[in-house]
Amino acid sequence: xxxxxxxxxxxxxxxxxxxxxxxxxxxxxxxxxxxxxxxxxxxxxxxxxxxxxxxxxxxxxxxxxxxxxxxxxxxxxxxxxxxxxxxxxxxxxxxxxxxxxxxxxxxxxxxxxxxxxxxxxxxxxxxxxxxxxxxxxxxxxxxxxxxxxxxxxxxxxxxxxxxxxxxxxxxxxxxxxxxxxxxxxxxxxxxxxxxxxxxxxxxxxxxxxxxxxxxxxxxxxxxxxxxxxxxxxxxxxxxxxxxxxxxxxxxxxxxxxxxxxxxxxxxxxxxxxxxxxxxxxxxxxxxxxxxxxxxxxxxxxxxxxxxxxxxxxxxxxxxxxxxxxxxxxxxxxxxxxxxxxxxxxxxxxxxxxxxxxxxxxxxxxxxxxxxxxxxxxxxxxxxxxxxxxxxxxxxxxxxxxxxxxxxxxxxxxxxxxxxxxxxxxxxxxxxxxxxxxxxxxxxxxxxxxxxxxxxxxxxxxxxxxxxxxxxxxxxxxxxxxxxxxxxxxxxxxxxxxxxxxxxxxxxxxxxxxxxxxxxxxxxxxxxxxxxxxxxxxxxxxxxxxxxxxxxxxxxxxxx
Numbered sequence: 001x002x003x004x005x006x007x008x009x010x011x012x013x014x015x016x017x018x019x020x021x022x023x024x025x026x027x028x029x030x031x032x033x034x035x036x037x038x039x040x041x042x043x044x045x046x047x048x049x050x051x052x053x054x055x056x057x058x059x060x061x062x063x064x065x066x067x068x069x070x071x072x073x074x075x076x077x078x079x080x081x082x083x084x085x086x087x088x089x090x091x092x093x094x095x096x097x098x099x100x101x102x103x104x105x106x107x108x109x110x111x112x113x114x115x116x117x118x119x120x121x122x123x124x125x126x127x128x129x130x131x132x133x134x135x136x137x138x139x140x141x142x143x144x145x146x147x148x149x150x151x152x153x154x155x156x157x158x159x160x161x162x163x164x165x166x167x168x169x170x171x172x173x174x175x176x177x178x179x180x181x182x183x184x185x186x187x188x189x190x191x192x193x194x195x196x197x198x199x200x201x202x203x204x205x206x207x208x209x210x211x212x213x214x215x216x217x218x219x220x221x222x223x224x225x226x227x228x229x230x231x232x233x234x235x236x237x238x239x240x241x242x243x244x245x246x247x248x249x250x251x252x253x254x255x256x257x258x259x260x261x262x263x264x265x266x267x268x269x270x271x272x273x274x275x276x277x278x279x280x281x282x283x284x285x286x287x288x289x290x291x292x293x294x295x296x297x298x299x300x301x302x303x304x305x306x307x308x309x310x311x312x313x314x315x316x317x318x319x320x321x322x323x324x325x326x327x328x329x330x331x332x333x334x335x336x337x338x339x340x341x342x343x344x345x346x347x348x349x350x351x352x353x354x355x356x357x358x359x360x361x362x363x364x365x366x367x368x369x370x371x372x373x374x375x376x377x378x379x380x381x382x383x384x385x386x387x388x389x390x391x392x393x394x395x396x397x398x399x400x401x402x403x404x405x406x407x408x409x410x411x412x413x414x415x416x417x418x419x420x421x422x423x424x425x426x427x428x429x430x431x432x433x434x435x436x437x438x439x440x441x442x443x444x445x446x447x448x449x450x451x452x453x454x455x456x457x458x459x460x461x462x463x464x465x466x467x468x469x470x471x472x473x474x475x476x477x478x479x480x481x482x483x484x485x486x487x488x489x490x491x492x493x494x495x496x497x498x499x500x501x502x503x504x505x506x507x508x509x510x511x512x513x514x515x516x517x518x519x520x521x522x523x524x525x526x527x528x529x530x531x532x533x534x535x536x537x538x539x540x541x542x543x544x545x546x547x548x549x550x551x552x553x554x555x556x557x558x559x
Contacts, residue, residue, distance in 0.1 A: 068095035127181035135202035155269035159281035161207035226284035247282035317538035373414035390422035419448030442470035478512030
């Protein structure tokens with residue numbers, strides 16, 4: 001019989017017995033008591049007894065339900081103390097079995113959700129390896145237990161993972177990450193089998209992994225481990241019918257030599273990894289004092305660059321360009337200089353790469369364009385200076401969607417037409433930029449701007465694409481002409497490049513020409529324009545204006 005039906009039956013039985021008892025009592029009183037007032041009193045007492053019994057029967061379920069609800073309330077309040085395991089109270093289970101079952105199911109689901117959330121918060125969902133948070137916690141524990149023993153931190157980055165994502169898609173990229181993780185698991189399992197404390201392996205983010213060995217025997221052991229990782233990931237991966245060769249760059253840091261905390265060791269290994277990648281990848285690099293100094297210098301430069309534009313610390317030096325045909329100065333190139341408050345004048349080679357990697361180059365590029373526009377406007381007002389100024393455009397600037405509108409706005413606000421400027425793009429940027437960027441460059445060219453490829457001969461050139469580029473001038477990289485006086489092979493290379501450039505109907509400019517002999521050879525080969533120390537060094541604006549106003553064409557000729 002169900003609990004509810006049994007409760008109703010017991011209430012009916014109790015009420016019936018109360019009625020019978022009241023009837024018997026009233027009948028007895030009527031037969032034995034002779035006086036009417038006493039009979040009435042007895043009847044009232046019997047009726048009141050019956051009413052009390054009936055009320056008790058009616059209130060029985062409500063009282064039990066109230067107690068069950070109170071017990072349920074206490075159970076729910078226990079959650080604040082972290083109790084998610086206790087079952088529903090027995091009183092609730094008796095009075096409200098369905099509610100008790102629902103409460104138990106609810107807490108089971110909550111416990112499952114918390115466990116899943118904990119797993120997601122501690123493990124990488126793609127490779128199932130510990131994530132950064134989990135790795136740091138475990139590494140800190142092992143580092144504390146290691147005491148004064150030497151430890152090794154490896155930080156690795158896959159060399160060509162982005163190409164896999166771009167060509168095969170992100171789903172295949174995730175599969176490749178799983179395969180990489182499995183190879184690294186095999187490696188650490190082998191190391192753990194040798195009796196050492198089991199190493200830690202984690203995926204930090206993207207294609208970055210890290211390994212921590214809490215017990216290592218010196219730098220030789222550290223480099224052995226790094227070589228094993230490089231070799232393990234250097235073997236091709238079979239991915240959906242494709243043989244994928246990615247390789248890895250590995251940075252190595254040792255504790256306590258390179259750091260006494262997990263954070264310090266990871267930072268040192270990261271710095272070493274970037275050096276390995278800069279050296280061509282597919283190799284390892286051990287952190288050392290030289291890398292530490294370079295890293296410190298880099299951080300200081302990054303910090304100083306942030307405020308350099310606002311503090312007006314940049315300068316533009318101007319280097320004239322000379323026509324080998326007429327001997328006339330045809331223009332100049334604006335070369336960036338950083339007037340550092342403590343280091344003095346800093347050349348671009350010492351900070352441009354850092355500015356590009358941090359994004360500061362966008363602010364610097366805007367400053368250069370504004371300065372060039374103001375310079376030309378000033379020359380027009382005073383009728384001095386040159387007609388055209390060339391300046392470099394960083395590949396990072398081309399990535400900004402607002403670069404071309406901003407360029408037009410800067411020169412438009414200064415009242416300068418684009419035929420007064422020459423934009424120089426690196427060979428790599430010109431070869432790799434999108435069709436949309438090429439269309440924007442072509443539009444600038446139609447509006448009058450001169451377009452040049454800078455440092456030609458150092459990157460990878462697609463000859464077919466070179467024919468399609470909207471360019472006017474090609475600037476030879478200085479490394480090509482450095483040995484043309486003494487090396488026939490160097491002369492042959494330069495002659496071939498000149499013929500190639502003339503075939504695509506572009507003007508050739510040679511940079512860093514230092515001697516008259518170099519200039520004579522370039523003129524004989526058909527090079528139209530040169531710039532370099534042979535006739536003029538980079539100068540500040542005031543000196544440049546004085547140079548252009550007082551030097552005659554015969555003095556400026558390198559011939």
